[in-house]
Amino acid sequence: MSLIQFKNVSHYYGGKAAVKDLSFEIEDKKITAIIGKSGSGKSTLLQIINGLIKPTGGSVYVFGNPLDYSNIYKTRLKIGYSVQGTGLFPHMSIYNNIAVLGKITNVPKHDIERRIDTLMSFVNLPPSFKTKYPYQLSGGEQQRVGICRAMLLDPPVFLLDEAFAALDPETKSEIHTELLDMQKAEPRTIVIVTHDLNEAVKLADNIMFMQDGEIKQYGSKKDVLNNPASVSVKDYMDNRAL
Ligand SMILES: Nc1ncnc2c1ncn2[C@@H]1O[C@H](COP(=O)(O)OP(=O)(O)OP(=O)(O)O)[C@@H](O)[C@H]1O
Numbered sequence: 001m002s003l004i005q006f007k008n009v010s011h012y013y014g015g016k017a018a019v020k021d022l023s024f025e026i027e028d029k030k031i032t033a034i035i036g037k038s039g040s041g042k043s044t045l046l047q048i049i050n051g052l053i054k055p056t057g058g059s060v061y062v063f064g065n066p067l068d069y070s071n072i073y074k075t076r077l078k079i080g081y082s083v084q085g086t087g088l089f090p091h092m093s094i095y096n097n098i099a100v101l102g103k104i105t106n107v108p109k110h111d112i113e114r115r116i117d118t119l120m121s122f123v124n125l126p127p128s129f130k131t132k133y134p135y136q137l138s139g140g141e142q143q144r145v146g147i148c149r150a151m152l153l154d155p156p157v158f159l160l161d162e163a164f165a166a167l168d169p170e171t172k173s174e175i176h177t178e179l180l181d182m183q184k185a186e187p188r189t190i191v192i193v194t195h196d197l198n199e200a201v202k203l204a205d206n207i208m209f210m211q212d213g214e215i216k217q218y219g220s221k222k223d224v225l226n227n228p229a230s231v232s233v234k235d236y237m238d239n240r241a242l
């Protein structure tokens with residue numbers, strides 16, 4: 001069984017389904033990109049994976065078991081989550097921002113220090129930044145700190161929701177490369193929601209296309225790009241031509 005599996009999962013807001021009867025597995029240790037128009041249910045799906053949203057119906061299996069909503073905090077420690085805008089604590093140094101989950105879970109100090117050095121070098125942040133504060137960093141640097149924070153406990157699953165959307169193309173491209181390098185060194189199951197087809201093509205092994213809360217196509221990147229399953233998938237691709 002893969003780390004993430006949905007069986008007949010639906011979530012309704014009022015009478016309207018944000019996601020409809022979704023059944024799928026995410027391939028372990030690969031990068032899956034979820035694409036689709038605004039409002040198609042991408043963020044809802046991602047938040048169902050980490051238990052931020054308890055779906056109206058169906059079963060969500062993460063790490064081989066149905067999500068236990070009464071003890072979701074424990075599961076969430078094993079799921080990195082990064083969204084647009086980094087959510088860094090402004091009054092805390094970069095080091096302390098990255099260290100947060102390590103301190104909460106009583107990881108020995110020198111293990112935290114070693115892990116932070118490794119992560120900062122992955123994303124090309126100089127060690128001198130540890131004593132700086134978020135306001136002293138550029139948007140791209142802050143986003144990198146956000147990645148380090150999400151990766152501190154080496155979570156087997158990493159979810160990104162439009163995490164790089166606000167970055168300029170050059171910075172975005174650099175972070176993509178860093179993420180791919182990190183994935184090579186520490187393979188994990190990554191699900192990335194993006195509006196940016198270039199980003200999906202650069203990063204993903206698999207692509208899931210959503211429309212109106214349903215999965216219209218899901219397969220290897222090559223398959224989805226070469227054989228769009230419907231006119232709506234093809235139109236989406238064509239309108240965002242590379
Ligand atoms: N808290 C909420 N209350 C009511 N409706 C919601 C809520 N959150 C999402 N929705 C609705 O559910 C649907 C799916 O939303 P979702 O945020 O998952 O879309 P999305 O694909 O991530 O869109 P975007 O690309 O704009 O981020 C939309 O119709 C949205 O209006």
Ligand SMILES: [Mg+2]
Binds near residue numbers: 042043044
């Ligand atoms: Mg969204």
